[in-house]
Amino acid sequence: MTFPELAAKLSPLMPELRGRLGANEPLAPLTWFRVGGPAQALFMPADEDDLAYFLKRLPPEIPxxxxxxxxxxxxxxxGVEGVVIRLSAKGFGGIEVLENHRLSVGAATPDVKAARAAAEAGIDGLAFFRGIPGCVGGALRMNAGAHGGETKDALVEAHGVTRRGERVSFSNADMGFSYRxxxxxxxxxxxxxxxQGERGDPAKILAEMDRITQAREASQPIREKTxxxxxKNPPGHKAWQLIDAAGCRGLVVGDAQVSEMHCNFLINRGAATAADIEALGEEVRRRVRERSGVELQWEIKRIGVGA
Ligand SMILES: Cc1cc2nc3c(=O)[nH]c(=O)nc-3n(C[C@H](O)[C@H](O)[C@H](O)COP(=O)(O)OP(=O)(O)OC[C@H]3O[C@@H](n4cnc5c(N)ncnc54)[C@H](O)[C@@H]3O)c2cc1C
Structure with a gap:
C-alpha cells in the first residue's frame, strides 16, 4: 500500500529544510519486529533547529x-499517515559529561551507549540502561527500566520540541513518570x-553491565524479532505468569508466536504481519481474562492503520 504523495507538497513550504524528507518510506526495517507498512512521509531532521523549523511550517492538520x-x-x-519523525544519530546522538556526575545525552543515543559513556566517566546509576535496546527519547517516553533502575530515578531534565515547533524543557517532576x-x-x-549519577568505579560499573548482559541473554529472546x-505487569501480578497460566506459551497466530523462552515476549518467526502479531496479543489477552479475570494492558505501542 502507498499513501498519496505528501513530501513533495511539504518541501516548497520549507525551503531551508536541511534534514531528509522522504515519501512512502518503509518503516519495517526501522523496527525490531520488522513488520508494517510505510510512513506517508519520513523526516529525519538534521538537528534541533531543523526539527523546530519543520514543525513550525508543517500544516497543523498533518499528524x-x-x-x-x-x-x-x-x-x-x-503504514502511518502523516509524517513520521526519526531523529538522526548525527544530529541527536551527542554525549557530554558534565560536572557533578551528570551526563547530557542526545535523544537518538542508544541507551546502551549512554550506559557505557557513564561507566567510562565513573558515573554510577545508569548501568540499568545496558539492557534496554531503545534510545534515550524512547526511554523518556516509556520511563524505561530494568534491573532495579528506571529512567525516572536518574533524570534531571528533558528537553524537546512541541508540535508547534516551540522548545520546551521538563524537570523530573514535570515528566509525570509512572510505570512505563x-x-x-x-x-x-x-x-x-x-x-544524574553518583561517583563510581568504572571497572565495577562495567562488570555490573556485563552481568546485566549475561542475565538478559539467559532469560530473554533478545536475538529475535520482538x-x-x-x-505491563498488572498490579500484584507478573504478566508472564498470567500468560503461562493461561496456556499461551508457544501459542501461534500466522507466523507470530508467544516466545517459549519468555512468554511476555511475542516473536515474528520470519513472515509474520503486524496483524498476526496484534491478533496474537489480543488472543493472549482474551485467554488471560478468561483464566484469571485480569485485563492485560499493552506496553508495546501500536501505530498506524491496518492493511
Ligand atoms: C529484547 C527487548 C528487551 C527489552 N527490555 C526492556 C526492559 O528491560 N525495560 C524496558 O523498559 N523496556 C524494554 N524493552 C522495550 C523498549 O526497548 C523500551 O520501551 C525503549 O525505551 C523503547 O525505545 P525506542 O527508542 O525503541 O522507542 P520506540 O519503540 O521507537 O518508541 C516507543 C515510544 O516512544 C516514543 N518515542 C520514541 N522516541 C521519542 C522521542 N524522541 N520523543 C518522544 N517520544 C519518543 C514513540 O513515539 C513511542 O510511543 C525491550 C525491548 C526489546 C526488543
Whole structure:
C-alpha cells in the first residue's frame, strides 16, 4: 500500500529544510519486529533547529508520529499517515559529561551507549540502561527500566520540541513518570536528557553491565524479532505468569508466536504481519481474562492503520 504523495507538497513550504524528507518510506526495517507498512512521509531532521523549523511550517492538520529505535513498536501493515519523525544519530546522538556526575545525552543515543559513556566517566546509576535496546527519547517516553533502575530515578531534565515547533524543557517532576509511562504532553519530541549519577568505579560499573548482559541473554529472546515485554505487569501480578497460566506459551497466530523462552515476549518467526502479531496479543489477552479475570494492558505501542 502507498499513501498519496505528501513530501513533495511539504518541501516548497520549507525551503531551508536541511534534514531528509522522504515519501512512502518503509518503516519495517526501522523496527525490531520488522513488520508494517510505510510512513506517508519520513523526516529525519538534521538537528534541533531543523526539527523546530519543520514543525513550525508543517500544516497543523498533518499528524506527526515520532519513533526511536522501534524496540517497543508494532507498525500496522497499512503504514502511518502523516509524517513520521526519526531523529538522526548525527544530529541527536551527542554525549557530554558534565560536572557533578551528570551526563547530557542526545535523544537518538542508544541507551546502551549512554550506559557505557557513564561507566567510562565513573558515573554510577545508569548501568540499568545496558539492557534496554531503545534510545534515550524512547526511554523518556516509556520511563524505561530494568534491573532495579528506571529512567525516572536518574533524570534531571528533558528537553524537546512541541508540535508547534516551540522548545520546551521538563524537570523530573514535570515528566509525570509512572510505570512505563510519562504524562509529559504527547506531542513533545524529546531531543536531549540530562541524567544524574553518583561517583563510581568504572571497572565495577562495567562488570555490573556485563552481568546485566549475561542475565538478559539467559532469560530473554533478545536475538529475535520482538518488541520486548508485550504487556505491563498488572498490579500484584507478573504478566508472564498470567500468560503461562493461561496456556499461551508457544501459542501461534500466522507466523507470530508467544516466545517459549519468555512468554511476555511475542516473536515474528520470519513472515509474520503486524496483524498476526496484534491478533496474537489480543488472543493472549482474551485467554488471560478468561483464566484469571485480569485485563492485560499493552506496553508495546501500536501505530498506524491496518492493511
Ligand atoms: C529484547 C527487548 C528487551 C527489552 N527490555 C526492556 C526492559 O528491560 N525495560 C524496558 O523498559 N523496556 C524494554 N524493552 C522495550 C523498549 O526497548 C523500551 O520501551 C525503549 O525505551 C523503547 O525505545 P525506542 O527508542 O525503541 O522507542 P520506540 O519503540 O521507537 O518508541 C516507543 C515510544 O516512544 C516514543 N518515542 C520514541 N522516541 C521519542 C522521542 N524522541 N520523543 C518522544 N517520544 C519518543 C514513540 O513515539 C513511542 O510511543 C525491550 C525491548 C526489546 C526488543
Amino acid at each position: 506527526v508520529t515520532v519513533i526511536g529505535l522501534g524496540s517497543n513498536l508494532i507498525v500496522r501493515d497499512g 509511562h510519562s504524562s509529559a504532553p504527547g506531542d513533545v519530541i524529546f531531543t536531549r536528557a540530562v541524567f 518488541g520486548g515485554s508485550t504487556f
